[in-house]
Amino acid sequence: MENCPIILDTDPGIDDAVALAVLNYYCPERVRLILTSYGNISVEKTTRNAQTLRALLGWEVPVVKGSVRPENNRYEEAAHIHGADGLGGLRLEAPMELGEAEDGDFLQRVRDRICTLGLVEYITLGPLTNLAALLRRFPEVRPCIARVVCMGGGFGVGNVTQWAEFNIHCDAESADFVFAELPEIALIPLNITNKVAFDLEQIAEMTQPDTPLCRAMGQILRMNYHACVNYGEKGSTMHDSAAVLYAIFPELFETERCGVRVDCGERYGETLREESRRNVILPREAQISALLERIAEAIRRPEKNF
């Protein structure tokens, strides 16, 4: 997969922001479209944040505004973790030309991009509403999606309820559909991502270089650290970076194959193993220190002076 073009589906969000920096550092040319979603905050704000991050990273990549809400209309934002604006109140030092975000029939736009590219890796860092809607409306894209890499779910652990993780809990029906529909899905769950967390000392060390990127990341990560710890997490938890790092450095993960289904009833959003299928690649373990170091390097990026 290492050279496959990427469609990134994201709801920035502080940990999404760091994941964007990771992709921009290690494989900027692979990312061919950023599709935003409601989730951590409204899609208006996640789209604005994607434009801000694109400018901060000096990245030429289209941003397309995606779904406003799930069909079942029951999701709640995560402003308590990401701030009211979704980026911890980030104030850029100087006005930046943020560029435009495409608005309108985003499913048609994404379908056209995927069919033109022929084969893509589709990475989801937020709810699965966009992807499920795309597959339902344009089944012809199904063979063009070589693999989905999804940050989501948890087995015996949740962060919205005791059994449901946020991205899945936003739209369990769409997640259940996607997990049954596609032939290859790498699912990076809370069992792994909860361990990928920075403390304040690590944040200070990795944002020490005097660059606009390090200054911005230092600000949002310090805010996120306190919010995450107040919420019972280990530190500033890099859920989404762990997922994108699977797409870049899969050798840092030890995986098994199974199927996964999603409870859409009593335990809404709970992910459960489904042994009748084997289309899901599920990490059992990961080299957590190596993941943290790869993230820190993407922020320090000594040779790229933004």
Ligand code: RIB
């Ligand atoms: O549960 C963590 C996930 O939910 C991350 O993708 C975070 O950004 C939020 O979207």
Ligand code: CA
């Ligand atoms: Ca996210």
